[in-house]
Amino acid sequence: DAGVIQSPRHEVTEMGQEVTLRCKPISGHNSLFWYRQTMMRGLELLIYFNNNVPIDDSGMPEDRFSAKMPNASFSTLKIQPSEPRDSAVYFCATLLGAGVTGELFFGEGSRLTVL
Amino acid sequence: AQSVTQLDSQVPVFEEAPVELRCNYSSSVSVYLFWYVQYPNQGLQLLLKYLSGSTLVESINGFEAEFNKSQTSFHLRKPSVHISDTAEYFCAVSGRGSNYKLTFGKGTLLTVNP
Numbered sequence: 001d002a003g004v005i006q007s008p009r010h011e012v013t014e015m016g017q018e019v020t021l022r023c024k025p026i027s028g029h030n031s032l033f034w035y036r037q038t039m040m041r042g043l044e045l046l047i048y049f050n051n052n053v054p055i056d057d058s059g060m061p062e063d064r065f066s067a068k069m070p071n072a073s074f075s076t077l078k079i080q081p082s083e084p085r086d087s088a089v090y091f092c093a094t095l096l097g098a099g100v101t102g103e104l105f106f107g108e109g110s111r112l113t114v115l
Numbered sequence: 116a117q118s119v120t121q122l123d124s125q126v127p128v129f130e131e132a133p134v135e136l137r138c139n140y141s142s143s144v145s146v147y148l149f150w151y152v153q154y155p156n157q158g159l160q161l162l163l164k165y166l167s168g169s170t171l172v173e174s175i176n177g178f179e180a181e182f183n184k185s186q187t188s189f190h191l192r193k194p195s196v197h198i199s200d201t202a203e204y205f206c207a208v209s210g211r212g213s214n215y216k217l218t219f220g221k222g223t224l225l226t227v228n229p
Contacts, residue, residue: 031215043219091158099215101147101166106158
């Protein structure tokens with residue numbers, strides 16, 4: 001298996017623009033997580049899906065952020081409008097099962113820079 | 116809620132020296148504990164985990180960690196490091212009642228010098 005695939009790997013955009021980050025989970029993994037990594041706050045869980053249903057979005061910073069999982073093989077994280085403070089590395093991670101007692105598999109991340 | 120404190124943000128060591136990366140956690144419930152490793156420009160990978168049973172857990176590449184409930188610690192150790200161990204190491208905790216939610220520490224950058 002190719003692992004968790006994220007795109008784009010790097011994105012540079014201007015403040016106010018819409019940003020869409022994409023994730024293809026490992027086939028068969030039914031839990032999907034979006035994390036954000038910054039120097040100041042470290043790794044933060046943004047949202048968790050189980051069987052394509054959002055279970056916990058309490059980590060989504062504000063209404064400018066939205067995430068979808070229309071099917072078991074695809075998820076998006078959208079920021080609209082983007083702001084400089086959104087600059088971070090965004091990771092998608094997936095898990096076989098529903099609990100983290102299993103192993104979380106991370107993608108290589110999408111590095112977002114908002115100017 | 117859980118929290119994790121990694122006491123050292125950077126640990127430089129020489130090759131073949133022993134190393135300990137410290138991790139303390141706080142939780143009002145029983146926990147699962149994890150160490151993840153992140154190599155440059157990559158995502159995180161699971162290194163080892165404590166779920167139950169023996170408090171000493173080992174990874175396939177020579178790292179070990181010991182769960183100490185009284186000291187609420189889960190320190191990571193390796194008796195002899197290699198240059199290839201250079202990476203950032205993250206301690207993480209999950210409460211057994213909400214076991215999908217991992218709380219990560221801020222990470223410790225281990226740099227192994229020749």
